[in-house]
Amino acid sequence: MKTDFIAIDYDSFDFQGRNYAKIIGRDSQGKRVCVIDSCPIFLWAILKDNLKQDKINKLIEKIKKIKLNLKGRKTKVEKVELHNKNFLGKPVKALKIFATNYKDLHDIADKLGLPEIEKRRGYDLGFITHYINEKKINPLHWYEIQGEMLNNSQEFGGIDMALDIDLCIKLDSSKEIKEKPFAPKILAYDIETDALEIGKGEILMLSLISNKFKKVITWKKSKSKPDYVEYVKDEAELLEKFVEYIKKISPDFLVGYFSDGFDLPYLKARAEKFNVKLTLGLDNSQPRFTRGIRLTGKIKGITHIDILKFIRTAYAQYMKSETLSLNEVAKEFLGDAKKPFNIQHSSKLQEKDWQKYYEYNLHDSILTLQLFEKFWPDMLEFTKTIKEPIFDVSRAGLSKYTENYVLHNLEKYNEIPEKRPGHEDIGKRRGIKVEGAFVLEPKPGLYEKIAIFDFTSMHTSIMITHNISKATLLEKKEKQAHESDEITEKNKKIKYYFSKKQGFFPALLMEIFEKRKKFKQEYQKNPNPITKARSNAFKVLSASAHGYVAFFGARYYSHEASASILSLVRKFNKETISKVEKNKYKVIYGDTDSIAFLMENKSESQIKELLKKLNSELPGVMHLELEGFFKRGLWVTTRAGKTGAKKKYALIDKKNQIKIRGFETVRRDWCRLAREVQNIVIRQILEDGNEKKALKYIKEIVKKIKERKINKQDLIIKTQLKKPLAEYKAISPHVIAARKMKEKEIPISQGNVVEYYISETSSKKKLVRDKVKLPGEKGEYEIKYYLERQILPAVENILQVFNINIKEIIDGKRQTSLSDF
DNA sequence: ATATACACGGATCCCCTATTTCC
DNA sequence: GGAAATAGGGGATCCGTGTA
Numbered sequence A: 001m002k003t004d005f006i007a008i009d010y011d012s013f014d015f016q017g018r019n020y021a022k023i024i025g026r027d028s029q030g031k032r033v034c035v036i037d038s039c040p041i042f043l044w045a046i047l048k049d050n051l052k053q054d055k056i057n058k059l060i061e062k063i064k065k066i067k068l069n070l071k072g073r074k075t076k077v078e079k080v081e082l083h084n085k086n087f088l089g090k091p092v093k094a095l096k097i098f099a100t101n102y103k104d105l106h107d108i109a110d111k112l113g114l115p116e117i118e119k120r121r122g123y124d125l126g127f128i129t130h131y132i133n134e135k136k137i138n139p140l141h142w143y144e145i146q147g148e149m150l151n152n153s154q155e156f157g158g159i160d161m162a163l164d165i166d167l168c169i170k171l172d173s174s175k176e177i178k179e180k181p182f183a184p185k186i187l188a189y190d191i192e193t194d195a196l197e198i199g200k201g202e203i204l205m206l207s208l209i210s211n212k213f214k215k216v217i218t219w220k221k222s223k224s225k226p227d228y229v230e231y232v233k234d235e236a237e238l239l240e241k242f243v244e245y246i247k248k249i250s251p252d253f254l255v256g257y258f259s260d261g262f263d264l265p266y267l268k269a270r271a272e273k274f275n276v277k278l279t280l281g282l283d284n285s286q287p288r289f290t291r292g293i294r295l296t297g298k299i300k301g302i303t304h305i306d307i308l309k310f311i312r313t314a315y316a317q318y319m320k321s322e323t324l325s326l327n328e329v330a331k332e333f334l335g336d337a338k339k340p341f342n343i344q345h346s347s348k349l350q351e352k353d354w355q356k357y358y359e360y361n362l363h364d365s366i367l368t369l370q371l372f373e374k375f376w377p378d379m380l381e382f383t384k385t386i387k388e389p390i391f392d393v394s395r396a397g398l399s400k401y402t403e404n405y406v407l408h409n410l411e412k413y414n415e416i417p418e419k420r421p422g423h424e425d426i427g428k429r430r431g432i433k434v435e436g437a438f439v440l441e442p443k444p445g446l447y448e449k450i451a452i453f454d455f456t457s458m459h460t461s462i463m464i465t466h467n468i469s470k471a472t473l474l475e476k477k478e479k480q481a482h483e484s485d486e487i488t489e490k491n492k493k494i495k496y497y498f499s500k501k502q503g504f505f506p507a508l509l510m511e512i513f514e515k516r517k518k519f520k521q522e523y524q525k526n527p528n529p530i531t532k533a534r535s536n537a538f539k540v541l542s543a544s545a546h547g548y549v550a551f552f553g554a555r556y557y558s559h560e561a562s563a564s565i566l567s568l569v570r571k572f573n574k575e576t577i578s579k580v581e582k583n584k585y586k587v588i589y590g591d592t593d594s595i596a597f598l599m600e601n602k603s604e605s606q607i608k609e610l611l612k613k614l615n616s617e618l619p620g621v622m623h624l625e626l627e628g629f630f631k632r633g634l635w636v637t638t639r640a641g642k643t644g645a646k647k648k649y650a651l652i653d654k655k656n657q658i659k660i661r662g663f664e665t666v667r668r669d670w671c672r673l674a675r676e677v678q679n680i681v682i683r684q685i686l687e688d689g690n691e692k693k694a695l696k697y698i699k700e701i702v703k704k705i706k707e708r709k710i711n712k713q714d715l716i717i718k719t720q721l722k723k724p725l726a727e728y729k730a731i732s733p734h735v736i737a738a739r740k741m742k743e744k745e746i747p748i749s750q751g752n753v754v755e756y757y758i759s760e761t762s763s764k765k766k767l768v769r770d771k772v773k774l775p776g777e778k779g780e781y782e783i784k785y786y787l788e789r790q791i792l793p794a795v796e797n798i799l800q801v802f803n804i805n806i807k808e809i810i811d812g813k814r815q816t817s818l819s820d821f
Numbered sequence B: 001a002t003a004t005a006c007a008c009g010g011a012t013c014c015c016c017t018a019t020t021t022c023c
Numbered sequence C: 001g002g003a004a005a006t007a008g009g010g011g012a013t014c015c016g017t018g019t020a
Helices: A053-064 A102-111 A127-135 A235-249 A263-274 A307-314 A326-334 A351-386 A398-407 A423-431 A458-465 A504-525 A529-543 A545-549 A559-582 A604-616 A672-688 A692-706 A733-743 A783-800 A806-811
Strands: A002-015 A018-026 A032-037 A042-047 A067-070 A073-087 A090-099 A117-121 A142-149 A167-176 A186-193 A203-210 A213-218 A229-231 A253-256 A288-291 A295-298 A303-306 A445-455 A481-483 A487-489 A492-494 A497-499 A587-591 A594-598 A624-637 A644-652 A658-661 A717-720 A753-758
Touching: A002 A032, A002 A127, A002 A167, A018 A127, A042 A053, A042 A073, A042 A102, A053 A073, A053 A090, A067 A102, A073 A102, A090 A102, A102 A127, A127 A398, A186 A235, A186 A263, A186 A351, A203 A235, A203 A263, A203 A351, A213 A235, A213 A351, A235 A263, A253 A351, A263 A288, A263 A295, A295 A303, A303 A307, A307 A326, A307 A351, A326 A351, A351 A398, A351 A529, A398 A504, A398 A529, A398 A545, A445 A458, A445 A559, A445 A604, A458 A504, A458 A545, A458 A559, A487 A559, A504 A529, A529 A545, A545 A559, A559 A587, A559 A594, A559 A604, A587 A624, A587 A644, A604 A624, A624 A672, A624 A783, A644 A672, A658 A672, A672 A692, A672 A783, A692 A783, A692 A806, A717 A733, A733 A753, A753 A783, A783 A806
Parallel strands: A032 A167, A186 A253, A213 A229, A253 A303
Antiparallel strands: A002 A018, A002 A142, A018 A032, A042 A090, A042 A117, A067 A073, A073 A090, A142 A167, A186 A203, A203 A213, A288 A295, A445 A594, A445 A624, A481 A497, A487 A492, A587 A594, A624 A644, A644 A658, A717 A753
């Protein structure tokens, strides 16, 4: 039997004590194919240096005798081979120890605590990762596969019969083939409930959407209904219908938004209550949940995707949305929002509301489906790049991206994988702090004609150029070595040295770095979702390389490497600043990898010449690029007023495009009015080059506030509840707001954004938290608070640049100032 | 546990001293 | 008159949210 095949979902099972991979995918006809395969199971024992051959032989004989009988399973060492390998870049002799079952490798490793053995590695990858590494059946790649077709076969205990699939093949051979079109079957779902706590309320309705199918299933009937609504008699039947439709449609992907944390566990909880079996899996199994940092819901054979999780890792850093709510994310990426509907407990809903509720529920699934389609190219590219199942990739964090890329590329370097750090290692690592980047303090002012340079992927280019990594770190100084800049450690100045011989980690980064460049150009030449996604995948990988090395949970963590990278980041930035100054330019500001300076009377081409010259002096793949030319730029003092504020500035370019960094305008924990006022003030100052219009505008706003003409909506302050309510040591206003919500039984938990405003109170309360009111609570806003704690701080430092004391104007003490009109 | 460090700034916490209140 | 309560100043700390 021969067919083409794309691998989507990976699972494993044991049969007669051995491990098998069970891969669900499709052929190019759209038939669902299950591939059963096995692979050699082994771990590595790295031998001590200079071990004599006869000692090794004896050791091998000894290891061959290891047998285990644990957890009702018999495992033994089946074969031992001696190999020349590399570990952390150093040549080593290592035993490849083959055993029966992957799950027992850990116990076998425990038996290998022998004096001849230096280290044991390669047993903590997980079977699926190990399998993909060994057999190279990579996720979402196409293969031509050959093997025995299992048809009503008793092999593997009749596995093909228990699975709802078209073809089941026991794999003999496979070869990768050219990509074929693949249009996965996608089904999006969403539920509406009467309580947000999992399982505590009734599921009122459930919507399902695919490109050919739309349905709202509900037991809440109203007088008339649209065609897509299907009535059932109760909640139990709703759950049964859900299972029925999943079976009928049998999608490759079942997609929700926050469905790992809400929809799927909710469905499960209610199904348990009503004794309904949620047999969603292709083998009729029920969804399984695992607890990592967050709940994860897995369905066998159908890949459950919580699209929120993917967006959070791969896109959140580039997004404008202030929250990751479906509404905001849909607005940003689809230009479409949720249907307006005021959710209330079902007992309070009127007859006419139900129609709207159905529509609302349906539309959430529509948005979810569209988001999946929007991000499908990205998930596809990340999955193909990282070579882990899309189920995991769509939920992984940045460290996993980097780590899996490395693990799946070690073979090229004949490297044995490093182990995951244990609890103790993690504890130690977390205690280590390394000095970070350098930020140049700006001199506050409004400047004209500014040029900005910045380093391209600075940390990564430094790692590549200086060959910095855990494995290339030298124990002591060598003549031919890369070196860090001076690092202060325990009050001593030291340097770290790195081998000149390229390590596998920097080599892999070089590969990422070059692909990043190539795919970026490819995207610019031919912009489409696929080229964009590919470019983005390598952009993200490239950008998180240093973060990975400094991350306590990383296999290839190294604080020496991290400290060295950062020391060089500081060195190159400072060096560039002084070089620019030597060329008679005035440097205004710099942060980590950027330098802003005044162009004075120089032309753009002269600046570009300078850039060329600076680049010719940079080593390796390090590169400085032109971030842009700007008409004007604004820097202010800190609140304390003594120093120039870092990480806070605004620029305007020749096209009057404005770039605002760090100011309250871009901070979501300030009220809309303060943000808007500041935004307008900054804009007017940058456009006009003076403060006149801005001043007039502020006075108008102040007057409006005093006359209570401001809409309360514009005064709402939003703050995220970052931890469980009980864990707060300092009881700040947002904690009070959250407590109030609890009291009123408004659902609120960790991660939610709380909203409140500051109201007038009769008593002489001094703390802000005593004046907190929820948006729905009756009250008048406190004029004093909004003037002095919101508007004033938002504009004070900006006007200070023009020597205007805005506080006096707001207080009404003085109507004009020296430079007033 | 789930990429890093640097930075700002509001608000509270906490300690101290001075002043006020109470008996 | 003396002890206890309160006010308020100011640095430390907590906390959320940015930049890179």
